[in-house]
Amino acid sequence: MENNEIVIVGAGPAGIGMGILLKKLGFESFVILDKGRVGASFWQWPEEMKLITPSFTGQGFGALDLNAVAPGTSPAFTFQREHLSGQEYGEYLALLAEHFELPLAEGTAVHKLHKHDDGFSIETNHGIIKSKAVIWGTGEFQFPKLPFTGAELGLHNSKVAAWRQLKKGHYYVIGGYESAMDAAEQLASYGSDVTVVMPNALQENAEADPSRSLSPYTRERLEQAYEKGNVQFLEHVSVRKLTTNGAAYDLHLSDGRRIRSETRPIVATGFHSGAEQISRLFAWGEDGKPLLTKEDMSTKTEHLYLIGPSVRHQNAVFCFIYKFRQRFAVIAEHLLKKWDFALDENVLAEYRNNQMFLDDLSCCEVECEC
Incomplete structure (x- = not known):
């Protein structure tokens, strides 16, 4: 060249x-x-x-x-x-x-x-x-972030070809910002229930600069999913480790809890x-x-x-x-x-x-x- x-x-x-x-x-x-x-x-x-x-x-x-x-x-x-x-x-x-x-x-x-x-x-x-x-x-x-042990066992949101291809179920989405909230809303729109495990809280994402907070577009879609009861939030808690348990997955949280997921967790950590x-x-x-x-x-x-x-x-x-x-x-x-x-x-x-x-x-x- x-x-x-x-x-x-x-x-x-x-x-x-x-x-x-x-x-x-x-x-x-x-x-x-x-x-x-x-x-x-x-x-x-x-x-x-x-x-x-x-x-x-x-x-x-x-x-x-x-x-x-x-x-x-x-x-x-x-x-x-x-x-x-x-x-x-x-x-x-x-x-x-x-x-x-x-x-x-x-x-x-x-x-x-x-x-x-x-x-x-x-x-x-x-x-x-x-x-x-x-x-x-x-x-x-x-260049997706995989910031905790076993994160590669989950499905990073950047590796999803289409959300409609994921079977309906109860999903855990790991992350607290745009990627995580988009994943939660998309899964909910196809009839799945979603729990977002987030290190922050929604009310903390209230800055005017969308680079530091959720965009109005994302908030609007997320509120609609939340009002329908499809999306819930576990706030102020992080995933420290992700392990498999047979065909299921265990999320080891920073507060000592262990949560079982029957579906592959979505890793939306940026x-x-x-x-x-x-x-x-x-x-x-x-x-x-x-x-x-x-x-x-x-x-x-x-x-x-x-x-x-x-x-x-x-x-x-x-x-x-x-x-x-x-x-x-x-x-x-x-x-x-x-x-x-x-x-x-x-x-x-x-x-x-x-x-x-x-x-x-x-x-x-x-x-x-x-």
Whole structure:
């Protein structure tokens, strides 16, 4: 494979969005690598799973679709859906890649990333690629957390092809946030009874920032299932260990209880940062996320940038598409200016006008008076 000045790893919303911006700026020496295809993680979602952020066409009034990764595009317009499925969103990303003629190398798995004085060498299943900079955007969905002994005996929610395929019964869902509540609601919608084993409590998930709490979309669906009596909660308790007992499963809880489940427990405990694949090239914070400069570059490795849901800056959490897309222009401006590349200020203005150029992190607290 030919060498490029920039290699973007990952062809999800972060990688595609970043590539579109580089194209718009006239920068051509880059490639987007993905071990699967464009939007691969979204194609792996359970078929009933939908984006929790609503899509809406409001560009004419200064409101870019929350799930768009480029100005002038809208998944809501394309699919006439407010909450898109994974397959629909994967198709949206593929349409963008084709429309903007992005340089893609699908089916290209990155095995190792090496830093040298003059740049990087990237070992792939198709050989070695060299670059001056790497923008890492592998996302998180491919890296499920299994945080307790025996967790692999359960069924992680990311491994479910379709909730309708699970036989009706009484399920224990382990976890206390979006993944767990979505699993509970989906199982209940197909007639199962569900007990959510959660280390927190529902009333604690009441912050205005949906990155730290449950989204209104999830709360609304969950309340309907709870009112029907299908969903119950065991709050302030964690699963310490999961074991098998014949054809059944035993959940060993932090309060000393042991609960028998006749169905395979659902493990919905979230995901690791995709940057853990190259963990030695980042310094890490106490929250398990990479430490970054104000331009989203690794504090440990020059010219290695991070995009996507693992981006953190103190109290600012960029785990949603409408958040992390605000950082594409910050990276592009910083990197290309360092290389004395002439930037098209009209493109940067377009991104700023569409709330896609957040370079002032002092305004990231979410506060609602009522």
